Amino acid sequence: AETRTYDFDIGWVRRNPDGQQERSVVGINGQWPIPRIEANVGDVVVVNAKNSLGNRTDSIHFHGLYQNGTTHMDGAGSVSQCPIPSGSTFTYNFTVDQPGTYWYHSHVDGQYPDGLRGPLIVHDPENPFKDQYDEELVLTLSDWYHDEMPDLLSGFLSVTNPTGAEPVPNSALMNDTQNATISVQPGKTYFLRIINMAAFAPQYFWIEGHSFKIIEVDGIYTEATEADQLHISAAQRYGVLLTTKNTTNENFAIVGSMDTDLFDAIPDGLNPNEITEFEPFDDFYLVPQDKEELLPEPDMQIQLDVVMDNLNNGFNYAFFNNLTWTKPVVPTLYTVLSAPPSMLNEARIYGSNTNTFVLPHMSVVEMIVNNHDPGKHPFHLHGHAFQTIIRSDEEAGDYDPNNATDRDFPATPMRRDTVLMRPNGHLVLRFRADNPGVWIFHCHIEWHVSSGLIMTFVEAPEQLRANLSASHTVPQDHFDACNALSPP
Numbered sequence: 001a002e003t004r005t006y007d008f009d010i011g012w013v014r015r016n017p018d019g020q021q022e023r024s025v026v027g028i029n030g031q032w033p034i035p036r037i038e039a040n041v042g043d044v045v046v047v048n049a050k051n052s053l054g055n056r057t058d059s060i061h062f063h064g065l066y067q068n069g070t071t072h073m074d075g076a077g078s079v080s081q082c083p084i085p086s087g088s089t090f091t092y093n094f095t096v097d098q099p100g101t102y103w104y105h106s107h108v109d110g111q112y113p114d115g116l117r118g119p120l121i122v123h124d125p126e127n128p129f130k131d132q133y134d135e136e137l138v139l140t141l142s143d144w145y146h147d148e149m150p151d152l153l154s155g156f157l158s159v160t161n162p163t164g165a166e167p168v169p170n171s172a173l174m175n176d177t178q179n180a181t182i183s184v185q186p187g188k189t190y191f192l193r194i195i196n197m198a199a200f201a202p203q204y205f206w207i208e209g210h211s212f213k214i215i216e217v218d219g220i221y222t223e224a225t226e227a228d229q230l231h232i233s234a235a236q237r238y239g240v241l242l243t244t245k246n247t248t249n250e251n252f253a254i255v256g257s258m259d260t261d262l263f264d265a266i267p268d269g270l271n272p273n274e275i276t277e278f279e280p281f282d283d284f285y286l287v288p289q290d291k292e293e294l295l296p297e298p299d300m301q302i303q304l305d306v307v308m309d310n311l312n313n314g315f316n317y318a319f320f321n322n323l324t325w326t327k328p329v330v331p332t333l334y335t336v337l338s339a340p341p342s343m344l345n346e347a348r349i350y351g352s353n354t355n356t357f358v359l360p361h362m363s364v365v366e367m368i369v370n371n372h373d374p375g376k377h378p379f380h381l382h383g384h385a386f387q388t389i390i391r392s393d394e395e396a397g398d399y400d401p402n403n404a405t406d407r408d409f410p411a412t413p414m415r416r417d418t419v420l421m422r423p424n425g426h427l428v429l430r431f432r433a434d435n436p437g438v439w440i441f442h443c444h445i446e447w448h449v450s451s452g453l454i455m456t457f458v459e460a461p462e463q464l465r466a467n468l469s470a471s472h473t474v475p476q477d478h479f480d481a482c483n484a485l486s487p488p
């Protein structure tokens with residue numbers, strides 16, 4: 001195993017990725033698109049993150065990595081660390097012990113759509129499909145806005161927007177441009193890793209004249225499954241095997257087309273491609289290659305109703321049950337480290353607006369998520385991939401354990417870290433609390449993160465505290481970040 005060190009100086013650069021408007025974007029070392037983080041399974045990754053933005057805090061979250069034993073390296077602002085103050089350097093240091101297609105992004109204040117998001121690839125010398133492809137390729141998809149997030153957010157979270165209509169992207173990017181070209185050889189097979197780094201829009205994805213085989217979903221190998229079109233929500237990834245045609249005199253379009261169902265209006269100049277000829281592949285039916293069986297009956301059931309509504313003051317916010325998440329003053333992890341030991345299992349010590357659930361170590365947790373909203377929501381859990389055991393059609397209403405369809409669980413459920421919940425439908429997810437840490441579950445639409453669609457798991461707090469204090473694992477620069485933000 002090796003140590004891969006990345007020195008990231010995070011600062012503003014000017015770019016015009018869609019050819020329509022130049023704007024300030026968050027770059028790294030003067031570059032944008034920002035560099036790819038790459039490692040092999042077993043490597044240590046060190047990221048020295050220097051915040052040179054001048055006017056903003058930041059952080060880096062490594063989306064999809066379980067961070068087993070290193071929850072303090074998860075990068076979730078106000079949850080596992082304080083936001084990094086401008087002018088400071090903060091070091092992330094962790095071992096990567098899972099192969100797959102991931103990404104990294106800022107996890108403070110709706111910041112990543114301003115540019116601080118890029119691929120994180122963990123190569124696998126033992127990839128079970130390694131004899132079936134010649135080369136690896138990475139393709140990113142993203143929506144794109146011409147305005148900066150703080151400006152868009154102040155309009156979104158205001159009384160002038162009582163319906164909570166989300167800002168509609170100005171354009172869509174592929175590999176951070178609108179004229180991406182991928183050169184391939186005829187008759188070869190590529191392991192193509194596709195990442196949607198969007199703030200908001202899912203994309204339909206296909207390649208003219210080609211089908212492909214899905215072999216990975218959010219870092220989990222699947223049984224090879226033929227598909228000709230994918231629907232990829234914000235934060236989801238697919239790894240597919242693509243065999244090129246044996247012809248040298250043709251080009252084939254690679255198409256990413258935004259799913260406009262979520263948009264209140266289609267802006268001028270945005271022409272989504274017609275997608276009626278396909279039926280996108282349904283990820284619910286993917287079978288993990290390890291055939292991990294359905295987890296047993298849960299020790300703990302958590303029901304979350306998703307509601308988008310106005311607060312009494314007329315502002316539109318998002319709620320899990322009756323709570324809209326607001327940042328705790330002390331990051332939740334540091335409360336675990338400092339609370340009286342006898343209180344660790346009491347959710348209320350983690351703040352009244354953090355929507356915290358304490359999970360006993362190794363318990364089987366079942367989450368029932370009911371969508372009381374006509375929108376689609378891509379839900380993501382930090383620290384785990386969950387088994388998706390029910391995903392209803394749209395308009396199915398709440399989960400009903402007495403309904404036969406709702407009890408028809410797959411024997412080897414699809415696992416991933418981000419799953420799309422359909423309009424007014426429901427999800428049932430299971431995972432085992434085998435990763436002591438502080439992990440959030442949230443909608444990965446960045447607008448909904450900002451309007452509070454987040455809840456917190458404090459998983460096995462006693463084990464977590466024992467692990468972290470035994471090796472006095474949390475480094476001083478992490479605490480310094482908090483001190484710099486609120487001088488004593």
Ligand code: C2O
Pocket residue numbers: 061063076105107235380382440442444
């Ligand atoms: Cu992509 Cu909370 O993360």
